[in-house]
Amino acid sequence: MRQCDRIIKAYLIFLLIFTANAAHAFYTVQESGDLLKPEQMQMAAELQFVTSGNDGINLLARFDKGFDNDSNLRFVGGLGTTDFILGGYFKWVPYPDYEEQPAIGFTFGAQLARYEGENELSGRIIPFVSKKLDSDNGEFTPYVSLPFGFSNYNDHGRSPLQLVIGSRYRHQEFDKCDFNAEIGFDLNDAATYISLGAIFPAFE
Known part of the structure; x- marks a missing residue:
C-alpha cells in the first residue's frame, strides 16, 4: 500500500510540473509546513493587494484536503482585478517541523487565470521553510518561500520569480480561525503584493 501511495505521489508531481507552464504575478503562497490528516479538510479566504x-x-x-502523512491537496478559486483564477496544488513536506528542525516542503501547482480578456495557463513550484513558535500572545508559524515557474499570457512566455515572507498566527483564546499575512517581492516578471488571510478549523 505504501509503495502504491509513493507511485501516485510521484505521478501527481510529474503531472503538475510537465502539464503546466507556471506562475503568474498575482499568485500568492499562504503556505507552511502544517499538514492535514488524510481524512481532514480545511477552508480559507484571502484578500490580496497587488x-x-x-x-x-x-x-x-482555498480548499485543502489531506492526502497522506506528508502531503496535502489544495484547490484555489478567485476573482477581482484578475477576472478569475482556478487552480490545483500538491504540497509535499519531506522534512516536518520537529524539535529544532524547521519544516521544509514544496508545493507544485497549475492554474488557469483570465486577465483583461486573455487567458493565462501557468504552473509554479514553491519551495518553502517554516517554523512554529510559541509565545505569550499565541502561536506563530513564520515562513519564507521563493516561488518560481513559467507562464504563457497573450502568447508571451514569462519566468516569474518572487521572494515571499509571511506568518500564520493562532490566538490562544480564539478558536474561530487562524490568521495569515504575507508580503511578496518581485524578483523577475512578477509583482509586489500584500495579502491577508483567514484559515478556518479543519473538519472531517
Missing part, C-alpha cells in the same frame, strides 16, 4: 505592475485587489478561496 501594489506594483497590474495593481489591484483579488479575493481568493
